[in-house]
Amino acid sequence: MARSILPFKISSTEPQTPLSVAPYNSRTVLHSFDPNSFEENYKYVAFRPGYAVQAAELNEVQEYFYKENTLMATMINYWGYYVGTPYAGSGDEGTSLRYGGPGWDGATPLAPYGAGNQPGFDVIPPASQPASSDIPNLVTVTDNGTSITIQLNQGYYLTEVKTGTDVDNGFKYFVYLNYEGALGESLYTTTISKATSGISYVVLFLTQTYVLPEGGGDGATDRTLQDNSAGFYNINGLGAARVSFNFSGIGVAGVNGSTGFDTISPVLYIDHSTGKVRYMSNLIITTV
Secondary structure, X not given: OOOOOOOOOOOOOOOOOOOOOOOXXXXXXXXXXXXXXXXXXXXXXXXXXXXXXXXXXXXXXXXXXXXXXXXXXXXXXXXXXXXXXXXXXXXXXXXXXXXXXXXXXXXXXXXXXXXXXOOOOOOOOOOOOOOHHHOXXXXXXXXXXXXXXXXXXXXXXXXXXXXXXXXXXXXXXXXXXXXXXXXXXXXXXXXXXXXXXXXEEEEEEEEEEEEEEOOOOOOOEEXXXXXXXXXXXXXXXXXXXXXXXXXXXXXXXXXXXXXXXXXXXXXXXXXXXXXEEEEOOOOXXXXX
């Protein structure tokens, strides 16, 4: 099934992006914007001594910049209306609670609410609210009575690498959550038993990988990183590697959890004493 590439809208014909056409040959569409294949989540073009620089690589660096810039601007628009005093209808009116913004020390979905869960126009002016079809639904919460099922859906999350090792540097990236392999969405679905008190945190795990052009070394490789300037992938034109960041599954910390806090990217939490499900910024998701 095709995946959503929101907030991007890429034509099926050229020019798909300003630099996707010949002779510029950027592969950003191939690596990121094809709804029928996985997002590669390449964040760095890792130039290597002794290998020629491809024009396509330099063009992709530019498109990476505008891709991340677009995602950041979109996130600010989606989240900005809710920052501060709880909005009317949130259930938190009249409390001292404050809603923080996105970008916490964890993983933040691109949009806090899906199209079917948007507050009314008294919260977001119609002229500023995207069309419902343009709003991705990234978090699904199901109340099972004695338990709660959380599913994190395909789409972009702002996150950082947290492995408990030296690769953790605090840099943040927009990483697309892919449903890969036979397990698919089950890797990002968890069911948590309800409790009378305490907090459960729903978290993501993240990996960092160096990907080489096929034929350029051991480890992860990608044939499409070979030189494409002649209209085909040339094994004699090996260029830069890529640094890819990908989610590897969902976890639970805190009450009824089994995960430590030094290697996780929290997305949301469940306050069992109140039945409130909230993002790490305190923004309400639902009550169970």
